[in-house]
Amino acid sequence: MTLVQVFAAATLALLLALAPQLCAQDFQALAKDVAQELVARQYDKVEARFDATMASALPLEKLQSIWDATATKVGALKTMKGATSVETQGYHVVTLACDFEKAPLNLRLAFDKDGKIAGLFLVPPAAAWNPPDYANASAFHEEQVTIGADPWLLPGTLTEPNGAGPFPAVVLVHGSGPNDADETIGSNKPFKDLAWGLASHGIVVLRYDKRTHKYAGQYKKELGSLTVKEEVIDDAHAAVALLAGRPEVQKARIFVLGHSLGGMLAPRIAEGDNQIAGIIIMAGSTRPLGQIVVEQVKYLASLSGPAGDGARTQIAAAQKFAEDYDNPSLKPGDSVSMMGIPLPAAYVLDLRTYDPEATAARLTMPILVLQGESDYQVTRADLEGWEEALAGHKNVTIKSYPGLCHLFIPAGNPPSPADYEKPGHVAKGTLGDIANWIVAQRIE
Secondary structure, rough: HHHHHHHHHHOOOHOOOOOOOOOOOEEEEHHHHHHHHHHHOHHHHOOOOHHHHHHHOOOHHHHHHHHHHHHHHHOOOEEEEEEEEEEOOOEEEEEEEEEEOOEEEEEEEEEEOOEEEEEEEEEEOOOOOOOOOOOHHHHEEEEEEEEEOOOOOOOEEEEOOOOOOOEEEEEEOOOOOOOOOOOEEEEEEEHHHHHHHOOOOOOOOEEEOOHHHHHHHHHHHHHOOHHHHHHHHHHHHHHHHHHHHHOOOEEEEEEEEOOOOOHHHHHHHHHHOOOOOOEEEEOOOOOHHHHHHHHHHHHHHHOOOOHHHHHHHHHHHHHHHHHHOOOOOOOOOOEEOOEEEEEEHHHHHHHHHHHHHHHHOOOOOEEEEEEOOOOOOOHHHHHHHHHHOOOOOOOEEEEEEHHHHHHOOOOOOOOOOHHHOOOOOOOOHHHHHHHHHHHHOOOO
C-alpha cells in the first residue's frame, strides 16, 4: 500500500469539494510537527495523530516500512521551503514543499476538524505547464476579462485567434471543486490545453475562475443555501453574455463545453439561454450523486487490496450518504452527511430534481458527448445514460476514448488519483474532435 493509495481511499470527500477557504496558521504548524516526527522516525507519535480510518489503513509497522523505503530512495530531508493550505469540505489540507537529498517532494497532510490526520502522502511538486504540441502560440493572443457582476466578479481569460474574425466561440465550465480558470489539478491544466488548442483551430475560448475559488471565504457563509445555480450556472450564463457582446465572436455560434459537473449541467445551462448554439459534454455524469460516491469509495478502497476495517467503514459511510441523499423527507435547512461532512439540503434537493439526460433530450441544438474509457469517477455507466436517452437524436454525436482518464489525459493501469499528479495534456485526438465538431456547426 502506498501513501497515495491510503490518502485516496481515506479522503474521497476531498475530490467532491464545494467551498474551501484558507486554513488557520496552526494547521501549517501542525503539519510541520508531523514532518519533523517522520524525519526523526518517531512513528508512534505520528500514528497517535491518525483518525480511525488512517489508523486502520496505515498501522505503525506499515507507516514505518513505507516511510523508511521512501527515505532510502530520496535521502534525508534537508529543508522545508514553505507551506500552503486550504480548507476543503471540512478537511484542512496542508502541503509542505520539501527538499530531500535526492529529489524535491511535497508532503501533503489532511487534518479533520479535531486536528487528526485523515490523509498523508508524498507527491512530486507540480511540474511547470508546457504547451501541448497541438497548440500554435503564434496563431492566437490572450486578453484578461471580467465575468459577471458585483458581488461575484470573476477574472477570466479570453483566448482569441489572430485576425479580424468573426469566429465561433466556446465557454469552458468547470467540474466540482474550487477550480481556477485552467481547471488546474496537480501538474495538469486541461482548460488551458483546450483554450490554446482550440484557439489554434480558429475558435475563441473563454475560461474563468470558479466562484468558489475566487470567493472561497465568503462562500462558506452561503453554504446553507448554495445550489449549482450559484456555484456554476449563473456564471456560465454571464460568460456566454460576455462572448455575445464581443465583435470578433459569431453570435450564432457560441457553444458551452462542460467538464464533469459542468458537463452534467451543460443541458441545464443551455436550456436556460437562447444565445447558446450547442453544447459539449465531457465526462458528464447521469447517475445520482449518492450512487457515484459509493462506487468511487469502493473503487479507491480496492486499489489497496482486500478491504480492511478502515475501508469498510468508509464504504458504510458512503452507503449511508446514498440513503440520506435519496431521503424523501429531506427539506431545506437540513444537511446530509457525506462521509462525515455536512452537505446542505438545498444543494441535494436541487440536484435531485434535475434529470440531465431528459433535459438533453429536449434540446434540438447540436450536442457532443465525450467520455474517457479509463475514467473511474464518471464511468461507462454514465455514458450509457446519455446513449439511451439520446438514441436516434440526429443532433447528437457521442464518442469515447480508450485509455483516457477523467481529465482526458492518459490513465495509469489501474486508473487512480495518482494519474492527476502526472504531467499530461488533453489528448490530441480529443482536442481535434472538439475543434472539428465546432467548426462543422454552420448555424445561421
